Amino acid sequence: MLFSELGLPEEIVRAVDEIGFEEATEIQAKTIPLLLEGRDVIGRSHTGTGKTAAFGIPAVSMIGKGDRNTVRVLIHCPTRELAMQACDELDKFAAHMPWVRTCAVYGGADIERQIMRLKRGVNIVVGTPGRVMDHINRKTLKLDNLSTIILDEADEMLNMGFREDIELILGYVPENRQTVLFSATMPEPIMAITEQYQRDPVVVGVEQKSRTVDSVEQFFFEVPMGRKTDALQTLLLAYEPKLSMVFCNTKRMVDELTEQLVSKGFKAAGLHGDMKQQSRTQVLNAFKSGRLNILIATDVAARGIDVDDVDAVFNYDIPQDNEYYIHRIGRTGRAGKTGVAYTIASGRRQVTELMEIAKYIKAFIQRKDLPTREEIVAAKTTNLLNIIKSTVMSGKYAEYAEQVKALEAEGFTAEMLAAALLGMKISAETKNVPEFIKPVMRTEKGRKGKEGGGSVKVEISVGRQNKIAPNFVLGALVDATGMPGKNFGKIDIYDRFTTVEIPEADKDHVIETMTGTKINGQKIKIKLYEGRGGKEKDGGRQKDYRNLERKRDHNRKRPHYGGNNSKSAGRRNSKRYQ
Ligand code: ADP
Ligand code: MG
Numbered sequence: 343m344l345f346s347e348l349g350l351p352e353e354i355v356r357a358v359d360e361i362g363f364e365e366a367t368e369i370q371a372k373t374i375p376l377l378l379e380g381r382d383v384i385g386r387s388h389t390g391t392g393k394t395a396a397f398g399i400p401a402v403s404m405i406g407k408g409d410r411n412t413v414r415v416l417i418h419c420p421t422r423e424l425a426m427q428a429c430d431e432l433d434k435f436a437a438h439m440p441w442v443r444t445c446a447v448y449g450g451a452d453i454e455r456q457i458m459r460l461k462r463g464v465n466i467v468v469g470t471p472g473r474v475m476d477h478i479n480r481k482t483l484k485l486d487n488l489s490t491i492i493l494d495e496a497d498e499m500l501n502m503g504f505r506e507d508i509e510l511i512l513g514y515v516p517e518n519r520q521t522v523l524f525s526a527t528m529p530e531p532i533m534a535i536t537e538q539y540q541r542d543p544v545v546v547g548v549e550q551k552s553r554t555v556d557s558v559e560q561f562f563f564e565v566p567m568g569r570k571t572d573a574l575q576t577l578l579l580a581y582e583p584k585l586s587m588v589f590c591n592t593k594r595m596v597d598e599l600t601e602q603l604v605s606k607g608f609k610a611a612g613l614h615g616d617m618k619q620q621s622r623t624q625v626l627n628a629f630k631s632g633r634l635n636i637l638i639a640t641d642v643a644a645r646g647i648d649v650d651d652v653d654a655v656f657n658y659d660i661p662q663d664n665e666y667y668i669h670r671i672g673r674t675g676r677a678g679k680t681g682v683a684y685t686i687a688s689g690r691r692q693v694t695e696l697m698e699i700a701k702y703i704k705a706f707i708q709r710k711d712l713p714t715r716e717e718i719v720a721a722k723t724t725n726l727l728n729i730i731k732s733t734v735m736s737g738k739y740a741e742y743a744e745q746v747k748a749l750e751a752e753g754f755t756a757e758m759l760a761a762a763l764l765g766m767k768i769s770a771e772t773k774n775v776p777e778f779i780k781p782v783m784r785t786e787k788g789r790k791g792k793e794g795g796g797s798v799k800v801e802i803s804v805g806r807q808n809k810i811a812p813n814f815v816l817g818a819l820v821d822a823t824g825m826p827g828k829n830f831g832k833i834d835i836y837d838r839f840t841t842v843e844i845p846e847a848d849k850d851h852v853i854e855t856m857t858g859t860k861i862n863g864q865k866i867k868i869k870l871y872e873g874r875g876g877k878e879k880d881g882g883r884q885k886d887y888r889n890l891e892r893k894r895d896h897n898r899k900r901p902h903y904g905g906n907n908s909k910s911a912g913r914r915n916s917k918r919y920q
Pocket of ligand 1: 363
């Protein structure tokens with residue numbers, strides 16, 4: 343349906359046309375006329391279907407020239423970003439209605455400035471429930487003439503603990519107002535609010551065939567434990583998305599991953615709720631403008647973020663909730679474009695979790711192998727050659743031919759020169775591609791005392807203090823290195839570190855693949871063990887994993903937990919082992 347058929351003021355139809363919307367989306371076509379009529383509405387449609395305009399267009403239309411100093415519409419959003427984003431969108435709809443004045447109020451920003459703006463007179467306030475309540479209490483937000491109250495992302499606001507604020511606000515505003523609620527899902531608590539605070543609401547639902555947008559292709563990669571960051575790096579280097587969003591389940595993970603990617607030279611930044619408002623805004627703006635091309639975020643921080651042109655979404659962590667998956671991948675494939683969503687899973691449990699999500703959303707998430715270094719190099723070479731060919735055809739850079747000729751006179755052929763240039767460029771682009779060594783069963787060769795292969799010890803920077811048990815260490819080693827458990831020798835756990843005996847032949851491989859992995863949630867450092875003045879001799883809890891199969895090994899009958907040697911006692915609670 344066209345916007346001109348919805349009974350909207352001419353100024354708005356013009357503004358919407360200038361924004362570039364051609365037709366109203368289904369939820370817009372269904373709800374705009376009801377909102378204009380003054381009905382209470384419950385609008386449910388999935389993410390990316392244009393809910394902001396569904397309430398924003400009627401909200402702006404309701405403001406008359408005479409409303410100069412009265413708040414007529416109050417809109418609630420779950421996060422500061424969404425409030426700002428919705429407010430920006432309203433301003434666009436009101437481009438030809440200079441009398442419409444909007445104001446966004448949200449926590450984490452200077453309240454005095456918001457108060458000044460409110461005092462100057464506004465018609466539409468968009469805010470987070472906590473801050474709106476704050477302004478109501480300070481009497482800086484007067485709602486006596488309010489005609490419409492709107493809750494956007496109502497489900498998420500309840501999830502975020504805003505229920506009390508919302509109910510207080512709903513109880514405070516004039517009774518004969520219009521109450522409108524938009525949400526992607528309609529859980530029980532929303533229905534309760536609806537019953538209590540809405541009058542004869544019209545329920546408008548937009549069904550979707552599949553729970554996710556068809557414009558997003560979905561893939562997943564199964565990678566070894568502890569290699570998710572490497573896998574992500576590989577994908578970023580291989581696919582080079584212009585703008586991508588990476589999702590983690592925790593703020594801490596966002597920070598860690600951001601640090602790692604930035605240290606590898608990616609233009610990445612994190613976004614989560616603990617950040618100061620100012621830096622969140624900066625990050626978001628940098629991302630929207632493309633100065634940053636990787637945004638790493640938690641679900642809540644990224645809720646509803648609407649940036650067109652996000653061409654890939656990466657799930658670094660498996661989302662904890664089916665709906666989160668839908669919202670995450672809904673950040674790409676927006677506004678008629680296509681997008682790709684990649685999930686990185688490690689371990690059977692994560693794969694199973696992801697398959698459950700796929701079942702719920704009725705979508706197919708296709709398994710894919712990580713591109714190998716060779717494939718990446720080959721793809722980039724083909725790509726570069728094509729660029730070179732079209733550059734040659736265009737005649738650009740022809741002026742350099744003279745220099746090439748000069749080199750030819752020195753005996754270099756054009757072939758040699760081109761190959762060197764190509765190699766330099768490709769190796770610069772691929773030098774950071776992590777190595778994924780296919781798990782190979784190592785032979786017995788490297789084992790201690792066999793065919794000349796000695797053993798060495800490595801030191802891993804976690805110990806008893808980190809609640810580490812030998813099987814955690816062994817598990818991590820097997821996962822990261824792809825070597826069978828029996829190749830690892832004695833594991834000694836000390837208070838602050840752990841040593842493991844490994845075949846000398848594998849030392850580089852072990853250190854390389856273990857670097858940066860985690861054991862029991864703890865990021866580790868690993869290096870060759872150089873000894874600690876002999877103190878460690880009896881200090882550790884030891885297990886020799888090469889002997890596990892040999893049931894009657896004397897080491898297992900008499901576990902070598904260390905004696906009460908006074909030298910080592912300082913390193914552990916010796917009593918425990920007496
Ligand atoms: P939702 O809140 O349902 O997730 P948004 O309101 O954030 O969706 O809108 C998603 C995207 O679609 C935005 O980029 C918005 O500008 C765009 N959009 C909204 N309505 C239309 C329309 N009628 N035609 C084209 N694009 C639209
Ligand atoms: Mg929205």
